[in-house]
Amino acid sequence: MTEPPDHPRPVSPSWWPPAPGADTADPIPAGRGRPPLPVDEILTEAFALLSEGGIEGLGMRALARRLGSSTSTLYRQFPGGKDELCARLAEQVMTEIVDEIANADLGEDWAEIVERSATISFDVLRRRPHSAALFADQVHFGPMGVVRYEVSLQLLLAAGLSPTEAAAADHALARLIVGYALQSPQVASPSRYTVSEFYGRLDPDEFPSVTTVLPALPEDLRAEFLFALRTFMAGLRLLAADTADVPDGSP
Template sequence: MSAASVPGSAAWWRGHEERLARRRPHTDGLTLEVVLTEALALVDAEGMDALTVRALATRLGTGSSTLYRHVASRDELLVLLVDAVLGEVRLPDPELPGRERVEQLSTELRRVLRSHPHVVPALSGSPILGPNAMRASACGLDNLLAAGHPPERARAAYLALLDYVLGSVAFDAAAESPGATHDRRPRSDDVFAFGLTTFLDGLERG
C-alpha cells in the first residue's frame, strides 16, 4: 500500500486537498461538511463503534454508494472527523503573553474534547496531520516559544501538555460513564487549572 493511499498520512492529505479542489458539487446537495457534521452527531450520541458507512448513510437518508463519493472508507471518515473536531478549537490572541496563550489553548482544547469525548481515543494513535491539527500544533509550539522556552524544551512541553489534556478528558469521560462509582468524580475546571498552573510553574523553574 502506497503512502498516498493510507488515510491520515501526509501524502494522503495532499491528495485529499487536490481532490477537493477538483470536486464538482453533487446535485443531491450532500457535501463533505454535511457528512462530517452528521458523523460527529452519531459518534457523540452513540460512540465511535456506532460509526459505520451504512449507519451514517441511513442517518443521512441516502445509500452507502452515495456516501462513498465523499469518503472512500471508514478509516478515511475517521481521519476527517478528527480533524473537523480539532477545527472547533479557538486559537488564543497572538498578542497575549506566551504563558497566557499556553493556558488558553490547553483549556480550549480540553473544552472541545470534553464536548466530543468519544473522539479522544482516535487522537492517541498515529500522528495527526490534518490542517486543523497542524494549525493547533503550530500554535501550541509558538506559544511555548513565546513564553521563553527553547525549541527542544518547547516541543517536549507541548507533548506533555497534550498528554495532560487528553488524560483529563479521558478521566472525565470514564467518571461520567454509566456504572461509574461515586468516588470517581469528574475533575472540575478548577482542578484542571491547578494542574496546568503547577506544570507551567515547574517548567519555568527548569
C-alpha cells in the same frame, strides 16, 4: 510493504490535503448509484453518531443508514472509509479549537497564552462528546493541526526552551488535554461519587491520610484538569527560567 506514492494512507502527512471533494462544497462525482451527499451533512451526522455511541459506534454502514444513503456512496466520497471520515472530523474539531483560540483574550505572557489555549482546547473537546477519541491514538496531520503545532512551538521556543524541550512539552500538554477530555461527564461523576463512598467506609485510624483528603476530593473533572494544567505549567515555567539562567556555551 510500502504504500504506492499515489495512494497515501488516510490521515498520513502526504494524504493532506489532496483528497478530492472530501472537504469541498462539490463532492466527487458519483457515477452510477445514488447521488453524492453534501459533505457538511455527512460530517454533521457523523458527529451525531460519535456523540451517541463513541468512536466504536461510528461506522460507514451506520452513517449511511442515518443519511438514508448507501455505503457505496459514502465510500465514493470517502475512499479511505472510517479512517478518512475520522480525519475529517478531527480537522473540523481542530478548526474550532484554532478559531476559538484566535478570538480569545490570551494575555501577553507566553505561559499564560499556553495555559489559556490548553483550557480552550479542553473545553472544545468536552463540548463535542467523544471527539477526544479522534486524537487518542493518531497524530493529527491536518492543516489546522499543523497550524496549532507551529504556534505552540513558536511560543515555547521563544520562552527559551530547547527544540527537544519544546517538542516534548507540546506533546505532553496535548496528551494531558486529550487524556482528561476522554473521560466523559456521564462516567466521571458517578465514578467519583462511588470512590468517595468507598473511601468513606474505611477505618480512619487505619487510613488517616485518606480520611483527611476525603472531603477535598474534586468532584468536577474540569477542576481536576485545571489543577493538572496549572501544575504542568508551573514546572514548564521553572524549566524555561532554568534554561534562561544557563550561560551560552554551558552544558
